[in-house]
Amino acid sequence: MSVSSVLSAAAAESAGRLAVPAGSGAGAFARVLTQFLNEASIHQAQAEKSVTNLAAGRADNVHNVMLAMAKADLSFHLVLEIRNRLSEAYQEIMRMQI
Numbered sequence: 001m002s003v004s005s006v007l008s009a010a011a012a013e014s015a016g017r018l019a020v021p022a023g024s025g026a027g028a029f030a031r032v033l034t035q036f037l038n039e040a041s042i043h044q045a046q047a048e049k050s051v052t053n054l055a056a057g058r059a060d061n062v063h064n065v066m067l068a069m070a071k072a073d074l075s076f077h078l079v080l081e082i083r084n085r086l087s088e089a090y091q092e093i094m095r096m097q098i
Contacts, residue, residue: 036082040075047072 050068053059 033082036075036079040072040079043068043072043075 047065047068050059050065054062054065059065
């Protein structure tokens, strides 16, 4: 796999992820959150499968296993940061005086 194909694949993936879904604001926001959670779950499952395959001797490329683990870690941290920001926003709204 050449560097240009990796860059084009990454650009296509990020363009698809950043596209704003059609519909109302609340529904679209919920869909985006669900999409991030699903992606994090998929990356976690892929990382676990890669580690299991490596431990069982079915995979010999440690580099790919580490990449899968890094993707899962980044996805988890993204979901965690979204949760933290949502919690902070909720707390700020609750502190507002009417």
